[in-house]
Amino acid sequence: MSAIVEAIELRKVFRVAKDRPGVLGALRGLFSREGREIRAVDGISFSIGRGEFVGYLGPNGAGKSTTIKMLAGILHPTSGEVRVDGLSPQRSRKEVVRRLGVVFGQRTQAWWDLPVRDTLELLAAMYGVKPAEYRATLKRFDELLEIGAILDVPVRKLSLGQRMRADLVAAWLHRPPVVFLDEPTIGLDAVAKRRIREFLREVNRQEGTTILLTTHDMDDIEELCSRVMVINHGRLVYDGDVEGMRRAVGAPSRMRVEFAAPPQGPLVGPWTAAAQAGPAVTVAFDRSRCTAAEVIAALSRYGQIRDIYMEEPDIEQVIERLYGQPGAAAGPLSALSSGGR
Amino acid sequence: MSGFMSGLSLYLRSVQAAMRAKMQYKGDFVTGLLLYAVLSATDFLMIAAILTRFPRLGGWDVYEVGLLYGMASIATGLYRTLGAELHAFERYLVRGEFDALLLRPRPTLLTLLGRNVEPERLGNALQGAIILSLCAHRLMETGVLDALEVAYVAAASLFGTLVPFSLALLTAAVGFWVVRVDELQTFVMYAPVSASHYPLTIYPGWLRALLTGVLPVGFMNFVPVQYLLGKGGGPWALWLTPLVIAGFALLAYGFWRLGERHYQSTGT
Amino acid sequence: MRAATGSSCEDDAAKSDMNAYLLSAVKAFRRHLQYRAAHMVNNAASAIFGFMYIAIWQAATGGHPAAGAYGGATMAHWVAFNQVMLWACVFLTRGLGIPEAVRTGAIALELLRPLDFHLYVLSRELGSVGYNLLFRGLPLAVVFGIVVGVHTPSRAATYLWLLCAVALSIYIGLCLQYLIGISAVWTMQIRAANHLFFTLHTAFSGFLVPIDLLPRPFDTVARLLPFAALHYDPARIYLEMAGAEALAWPALWAAVLTLACRGLTIAARRRLEVQGG
Numbered sequence: 001m002s003a004i005v006e007a008i009e010l011r012k013v014f015r016v017a018k019d020r021p022g023v024l025g026a027l028r029g030l031f032s033r034e035g036r037e038i039r040a041v042d043g044i045s046f047s048i049g050r051g052e053f054v055g056y057l058g059p060n061g062a063g064k065s066t067t068i069k070m071l072a073g074i075l076h077p078t079s080g081e082v083r084v085d086g087l088s089p090q091r092s093r094k095e096v097v098r099r100l101g102v103v104f105g106q107r108t109q110a111w112w113d114l115p116v117r118d119t120l121e122l123l124a125a126m127y128g129v130k131p132a133e134y135r136a137t138l139k140r141f142d143e144l145l146e147i148g149a150i151l152d153v154p155v156r157k158l159s160l161g162q163r164m165r166a167d168l169v170a171a172w173l174h175r176p177p178v179v180f181l182d183e184p185t186i187g188l189d190a191v192a193k194r195r196i197r198e199f200l201r202e203v204n205r206q207e208g209t210t211i212l213l214t215t216h217d218m219d220d221i222e223e224l225c226s227r228v229m230v231i232n233h234g235r236l237v238y239d240g241d242v243e244g245m246r247r248a249v250g251a252p253s254r255m256r257v258e259f260a261a262p263p264q265g266p267l268v269g270p271w272t273a274a275a276q277a278g279p280a281v282t283v284a285f286d287r288s289r290c291t292a293a294e295v296i297a298a299l300s301r302y303g304q305i306r307d308i309y310m311e312e313p314d315i316e317q318v319i320e321r322l323y324g325q326p327g328a329a330a331g332p333l334s335a336l337s338s339g340g341r
Numbered sequence: 342m343s344g345f346m347s348g349l350s351l352y353l354r355s356v357q358a359a360m361r362a363k364m365q366y367k368g369d370f371v372t373g374l375l376l377y378a379v380l381s382a383t384d385f386l387m388i389a390a391i392l393t394r395f396p397r398l399g400g401w402d403v404y405e406v407g408l409l410y411g412m413a414s415i416a417t418g419l420y421r422t423l424g425a426e427l428h429a430f431e432r433y434l435v436r437g438e439f440d441a442l443l444l445r446p447r448p449t450l451l452t453l454l455g456r457n458v459e460p461e462r463l464g465n466a467l468q469g470a471i472i473l474s475l476c477a478h479r480l481m482e483t484g485v486l487d488a489l490e491v492a493y494v495a496a497a498s499l500f501g502t503l504v505p506f507s508l509a510l511l512t513a514a515v516g517f518w519v520v521r522v523d524e525l526q527t528f529v530m531y532a533p534v535s536a537s538h539y540p541l542t543i544y545p546g547w548l549r550a551l552l553t554g555v556l557p558v559g560f561m562n563f564v565p566v567q568y569l570l571g572k573g574g575g576p577w578a579l580w581l582t583p584l585v586i587a588g589f590a591l592l593a594y595g596f597w598r599l600g601e602r603h604y605q606s607t608g609t
Numbered sequence: 610m611r612a613a614t615g616s617s618c619e620d621d622a623a624k625s626d627m628n629a630y631l632l633s634a635v636k637a638f639r640r641h642l643q644y645r646a647a648h649m650v651n652n653a654a655s656a657i658f659g660f661m662y663i664a665i666w667q668a669a670t671g672g673h674p675a676a677g678a679y680g681g682a683t684m685a686h687w688v689a690f691n692q693v694m695l696w697a698c699v700f701l702t703r704g705l706g707i708p709e710a711v712r713t714g715a716i717a718l719e720l721l722r723p724l725d726f727h728l729y730v731l732s733r734e735l736g737s738v739g740y741n742l743l744f745r746g747l748p749l750a751v752v753f754g755i756v757v758g759v760h761t762p763s764r765a766a767t768y769l770w771l772l773c774a775v776a777l778s779i780y781i782g783l784c785l786q787y788l789i790g791i792s793a794v795w796t797m798q799i800r801a802a803n804h805l806f807f808t809l810h811t812a813f814s815g816f817l818v819p820i821d822l823l824p825r826p827f828d829t830v831a832r833l834l835p836f837a838a839l840h841y842d843p844a845r846i847y848l849e850m851a852g853a854e855a856l857a858w859p860a861l862w863a864a865v866l867t868l869a870c871r872g873l874t875i876a877a878r879r880r881l882e883v884q885g886g
Binding site: 014015069072073074075076090093094095097098100102104107109111112113114118119122125126127128154 | 347350351354355358359361362363365438440441443444445446447605606607
């Protein structure tokens with residue numbers, strides 16, 4: 001598998017000047033070296049192969065969007081190298097963006113007052129897409145996203161989900177080998193989310209588009225990504241598959257069980273913590289040590305089970321643990337154990 | 342060259358699309374056009390008011406000053422029509438919208454300009470053209486100007502639009518360092534352009550130097566017109582004018598590129 | 610006893626109202642304070658405009674008999690005075706911020722507050738006016754003072770009339786902007802209204818061309834409109850070309866505009882109640 005996106009020891013340091021608003025303030029800022037440095041991205045290396053579907057995770061301010069901006073040539077790295085299809089976006093911005101599609105979740109690239117079709121035609125001209133290719137692409141995307149129905153509607157009249165579909169077509173119009181997606185499902189309802197995910201899976205599989213996806217939605221990651229990279233404080237703290245990430249962290253899965261009658265006595269089993277409120281019991285357990293079935297078996301000794309709810313650790317929790325932020329990771333668990341006593 | 346031509350044709354297509362977007366509200370366009378025409382003519386009415394009371398302004402009569410005014414109005418009217426996004430550039434930096442321009446495989450300036458036009462601002466240019474024609478007609482009748490000279494004035498009015506364009510480009514480029522530039526616009530654009538409605542010879546030396554040497558609005562109208570009306574200068578004014586304007590435009594574009602590179606290395 | 614308590618309650622309410630108005634003015638002042646460096650650049654532009662106008666008048670009047678009372682030196686003071694006044698009565702927040710509130714829907718809340726909306730918006734803007742006078746008007750006055758000298762009225766009464774004229778000018782300027790702003794409840798064409806305002810101001814306020822120098826029908830029109838109260842009347846009083854009698858017409862306009870503002874506020878409230886915001 002040959003690499004299509006590469007980052008080598010990528011670093012971006014911002015200098016934040018002391019707050020001096022306005023023109024004169026900024027002029028003064030030019031001459032003084034006051035201020036502090038922020039290492040937004042602090043020595044990141046990775047290589048993404050052709051056709052991979054990679055999730056890029058991290059809390060807000062961790063350096064996600066700075067990385068994406070450097071990959072796309074919007075920002076130049078302080079040090080280190082980026083290669084997209086063998087080219088440096090810093091040296092050949094226009095060549096690189098021809099090979100890229102980019103969707104910024106909530107910000108549409110389309111002309112607000114014009115029908116979607118006009119934006120698409122203009123983009124086709126901008127990227128030199130031949131008329132025949134353009135028609136073929138539209139037809140193909142009509143099958144996948146049912147874009148035909150909204151082609152002649154002015155963008156300002158589209159729903160959020162429809163607008164995202166239009167933006168996706170716009171990003172794929174010139175058949176870029178690489179697409180960066182930033183929160184493509186944010187704010188959408190469940191149906192729209194599912195449709196977008198299906199589309200992304202299709203184009204990744206059939207067109208072989210390499211996709212780098214940043215999101216806060218764990219379902220996006222679990223349903224789509226074969227690989228996850230996690231960034232925090234400017235550093236890559238994990239690079240591997242989703243299961244591996246969960247295992248590496250050992251984040252507890254949680255199970256809530258409702259008994260027919262409140263169970264008696266201290267609850268002993270393979271779990272790491274248990275809390276009881278009347279007939280409802282919540283236990284936390286480590287999937288790398290025992291299975292859900294074992295937990296249910298152990299619990300059933302305390303009475304007749306009426307109902308079971310599973311709570312997998314969500315991505316935020318997993319990430320919090322990954323960074324070992326005190327408090328944050330301990331929060332839900334300590335609450336559990338103190339409630340159990 | 343083919344790169345330039347395809348860039349140009351793409352720009353024209355964007356302008357067409359932007360026009361179409363505007364024409365969705367056709368009534369607004371016509372009202373806007375007339376409104377801008379009538380309202381911006383007030384500036385000339387004030388000049389005319391002064392010149393009915395006092396027949397001359399530094400040795401220039403109302404038709405001669407009208408020539409200056411008309412040229413400046415055409416140039417700025419065209420700029421406000423085609424340079425709408427440049428004029429509102431602060432927004433791109435404040436909201437981070439400039440990033441999206443860097444994602445297109447074209448020079449950012451062309452992508453920017455193609456995003457929006459304000460055709461109703463043509464009213465400003467229209468009003469300037471009417472005043473220019475009336476004054477030029479009168480000056481031809483009195484034998485001050487001949488047809489060829491009027492043709493030069495007309496061409497210079499159109500070419501002169503590069504002056505406000507370049508001033509706007511400089512201002513916008515400063516934004517790559519300081520972000521907030523709307524206040525700067527008053528200094529770099531509004532004040533010099535208003536000053537160019539009058540013969541520069543009435544101003545104190547330092548102001549005249551500023552308006553020809555630093556923010557060269559003088560070349561938009563005064564420098565060639567002064568010579569054509571036989572009020573000073575020499576034939577050099579006629580060929581120097583386009584050279585200075587073109588040079589200034591190149592300088593402004595160079596500064597814009599520099600700012601863009603600064604933006605990419607600091608991420609304002 | 611009962612009546613006494615009631616009135617002291619009202620006193621308290623009135624006092625806290627006063628505080629609310631004052632506070633909104635102080636807040637507006639502070640908000641501007643953050644940008645004072647950028648405003649200095651604008652001051653430079655404003656000064657250049659002033660020098661330009663002065664040069665125009667010098668060139669036009671230069672020894673011309675038609676100048677009458679408006680000689681070159683007088684016009685220099687005229688221009689300087691009015692460049693400073695621009696920041697007090699004309700360069701205000703567009704529509705006093707009301708169109709913005711209409712766009713975001715915050716207008717419904719603001720109208721519901723237990724404050725007089727007209728007074729509230731005006732006092733908020735007064736904070737900006739205070740800021741403008743201090744950080745834009747004063748530096749400009751200093752620059753013009755150095756270059757063309759400061760005109761000091763000779764009669765003591767002039768200072769009193771000038772104070773009244775400036776106060777009326779600011780109040781009328783605020784009311785006109787208020788009318789532009791509140792019209793946003795009915796139309797989104799605020800840009801046009803604003804543009805119209807600046808045009809009428811350019812033509813009929815006398816800030817550049819004293820209105821008695823305007824050609825025939827225009828001078829009469831200008832005299833009747835409220836724009837003369839913004840620049841022409843205060844400048845005439847300042848330069849002692851007119852006395853207290855020049856305050857009558859502005860005072861009448863202030864009363865008329867107050868009624869108009871309050872009437873439109875009631876209408877706006879009714880419209881928003883019908884629409885439910």
